[in-house]
Amino acid sequence: DAKTTQPTSMDCAEGRAANLPCNHSTISGNEYVYWYRQIHSQGPQYIIHGLKNNETNEMASLIITEDRKSSTLILPHATLRDTAVYYCIVRVANAGGTSYGKLTFGQGTILTVHP
Amino acid sequence: DGGITQSPKYLFRKEGQNVTLSCEQNLNHDAMYWYRQDPGQGLRLIYYSQIVNDFQKGDIAEGYSVSREKKESFPLTVTSAQKNPTAFYLCASQYRSSRVNTEAFFGQGTRLTVV
Numbered sequence: 001d002a003k004t005t006q007p008t009s010m011d012c013a014e015g016r017a018a019n020l021p022c023n024h025s026t027i028s029g030n031e032y033v034y035w036y037r038q039i040h041s042q043g044p045q046y047i048i049h050g051l052k053n054n055e056t057n058e059m060a061s062l063i064i065t066e067d068r069k070s071s072t073l074i075l076p077h078a079t080l081r082d083t084a085v086y087y088c089i090v091r092v093a094n095a096g097g098t099s100y101g102k103l104t105f106g107q108g109t110i111l112t113v114h115p
Numbered sequence: 116d117g118g119i120t121q122s123p124k125y126l127f128r129k130e131g132q133n134v135t136l137s138c139e140q141n142l143n144h145d146a147m148y149w150y151r152q153d154p155g156q157g158l159r160l161i162y163y164s165q166i167v168n169d170f171q172k173g174d175i176a177e178g179y180s181v182s183r184e185k186k187e188s189f190p191l192t193v194t195s196a197q198k199n200p201t202a203f204y205l206c207a208s209q210y211r212s213s214r215v216n217t218e219a220f221f222g223q224g225t226r227l228t229v230v
Contacts, residue, residue: 034218043121043205043221044158087157103148103207103219104174105158 004088009110012082018075020109022088025069031092033064034103035073037084044087044105047073078113085110118142121206121222128200128229136191136225138206145211147189148219151175152203161204164189165211193227200229 005023012018024033032051036044048055048062050071055062061074075082087108119140128134138147146165150158150173160173164183178197183189189208193200203226209219 041203041224041226043207043223046218046220049218103158104160105150107157 004090004106006086006088006106006109008107009112012075012078012111012113014080014113014115015077018078018082018111018113020073020075020086020088020111021070022073023070024088024090027068027090028092031090033062033068033071034089034091035060035062036087036089036103036105037082038087038108039081039084047086078111080113080115083111083113119206119208119220119222121204121225123225124223126225126227128227130229131195133195134193134200134227136193136204136206136227138189138191138222139187140189140208140220141187142208142210142220143186144208144220145186146209146219147183148207148209149173149179149181149189149191150205150207152205152224158205161191200227202227 032049034049035047037047038044048057048060050062050064064071085108087105089103122137148163149161151161152158159175161175161179162170162173162181164170167183167186170181170183178194180192203224205224206222207219210217
C-alpha cells in the first residue's frame with residue numbers, strides 16, 4: 001500500500017470548516033483513498049473513501065486532486081466532538097478478491113477543535 | 116444490533132502468562148483483523164484473516180497467535196514470547212466483495228497491561 005504523509009496536528013475553531021490534507025504521491029491506479037478517525041481510547045471510525053472523484057457523505061467531503069497525489073478531507077462545520085486523530089490511508093481496491101483489505105495506518109493528524 | 120465486540124475492555128496479566136483477547140462480530144463479515152496501538156502511535160497490523168480457517172501474518176506477528184474456526188470469531192493470543200505486550204489492541208472486520216469497495220469496522224479495543 002502507498003505511503004501517506006499528513007501534518008502532525010491542526011487546530012480549528014468550532015463552527016468553521018476543518019481541512020485536513022494528505023499527500024500520497026506514490027498512489028497506484030487501483031488504490032483508493034480512505035479516511036478514518038479515532039477519538040481517544042476508542043476504535044477508529046470510518047469517514048469516507050474515494051478513487052478519483054470527489055465524494056461527500058453526511059460526515060465529510062473528500063477532495064482528490066486530478067493527479068491523485070494528494071487529497072483533502074473537509075469537515076464543513078467542525079464541532080468539539082470532531083476532536084480526534086484523523087488517518088489517511090490508501091489501499092488496493094476490493095475488486096478482484098484476494099489483494100484487498102490490509103489497512104496500513106500512519107501517525108495521522110491530531111485535530112483539535114476549540115470553542 | 117449488528118457490530119463487532121471486543122472483550123474485556125481492560126485486562127491485566129502477570130508477565131510470562133499467555134492471554135487471549137476475544138473478538139466477535141455478527142456483521143457476516145468475511146475478513147477480520149487485529150491491530151496493536153502504542154501511546155501516540157498509529158495502528159500496526161498483527162494478523163488478518165480473509166476467510167474461515169485461514170489467516171496471514173501482518174507486520175508485527177511475532178509473539179502472537181490467532182485462530183479462525185468460525186466466521187464470527189477471531190481470538191488473539193498474546194504469548195509470553197511477546198516482549199512488550201502492554202498496548203491497546205483493536206479488532207476490525209470487513210465485508211468481502213469483488214464489486215464494492217467496503218470499509219472496515221472496528222471494535223472498541225482491549226487495553227492490555229502486563230505487570
